[in-house]
Amino acid sequence: MQDWLTVHEGSAPLVIGLPHTGTDIPPEIEARLTSPWLARKDADWWVDRLYDFALDMGATLVRTGVSRSVIDVNRDPSGASLYPGMTTTGLCPTETFDGELLYRPDQQPDAAEIEQRRATWFDPYHAALRDQLDRLRTRGPVVLYDAHSIRSVVPRLFEGELPQFNIGDNDGATCAPELTQAVQAACVVSGDSLVVNGRFKGGWTTRHYGRPDAGLHAIQMELADRGYILDPVGPVSPQNWPSPYEPERAQAMRSHLRRVLTACIAFADSHR
Known part of the structure; x- marks a missing residue:
């Protein structure tokens, strides 16, 4: 297993994908960026900590430690948009959610580099996800739960408060x-x-693996992160973002999510 890829195997019929909690950026890529902070700004901050209770529920967790700015493992590898006509970021993003450029002039990855990044990180992440789904599906239906979060207000992506x-x-x-x-x-x-099925209907992972007729049920949860951390009002900066993870603040959300995951497991068990 690569050091950037973490798999915790459980016995419950539930696999949780954590595609955007990583912040690792190889030095050779970071040297070409306009700002390391910008390149980590749009991470799903602390979602891996938020859901760590799921291990005690028997869930399987698959997580990449690599930043989504290096490669977004929840995007269509062909480069096709998941939301045609709407603003979104790509397989190897070149700008933030707010439209800030990630790379210095003439330093963006070309097609060959994008393919190399896909082979290095995207393909192994999904191979691990597929292995775990196949392992559990031999016993009956399984739920793939793709876990995400985002700032409550991102005007370039959606209107108002999410x-x-x-x-x-x-x-x-x-x-x-x-x-x-x-x-x-x-x-x-x-x-x-x-x-x-509002602004976020499910990313590539949910759409690619979800085959309910074959016993593989995929669903995405995108949380507005005000539910578990301090979500600054207005533009964020290195001085106020990311907000630190505070267990006391997150406690209520963890209780809600435990109820959600319990429902996922109960659904799969009831169809075995």
């Missing part, structure tokens, strides 16, 4: 409706805002 819970199943294509309903019901208990 709902707290953003559930995506690509308009019902990637999992049974009963699973989406169960996850939604678990979120409703929190009293916080939620949406199903």
Whole structure:
């Protein structure tokens, strides 16, 4: 196993993907960036810590430590947009969510380098994810839960304030409706805002693996990170972002997410 790739194997019928919690950037790439802080700005900050309780539930976790600015393992490897006509970032992003340039002039990766990065990081991450799904699916249906977070306000990507819970199943294509309903019901208990298939309908991972007819149910959860860390109002800077992880602040969200993951496991168990 590569040192940037972490796999915790569990026995429950639940695999959690953590594609955007990494912040590692190889020195030879970092030297070409306009700012190392900008290149880490759009990480799903602390989501791996937020969900670490899932190990005690028997979930399998697959995580890459590599920054999404090096390669985004939740994008279509062909380069096709997941949201045609809408602003989004690519397989090897060249700008932040806010439109700031990541690379110095003439330092962006070319097609050959993008392919090399894909072979180095993208392909092994998905091979590990597939191995774990195949391992668990021999016993019956399995749920792939892709875990994400984002700042509550990113005007270039969406209007206004993002709902707290953003559930995506690509308009019902990637999992049974009963699973989406169960996850939604678990979120409703929190009293916080939620949406199903809103701005975020599920990234490449959810869309690629979700085959409910074959017993593989994939669903994405995009959290507005105000639910577990201090989310600054207005532009962020190295002085106020990322906000530190505070266990006390995150405690309520962890309770909500435990309820969500319990619903995922119960759904899979009920179909075995």
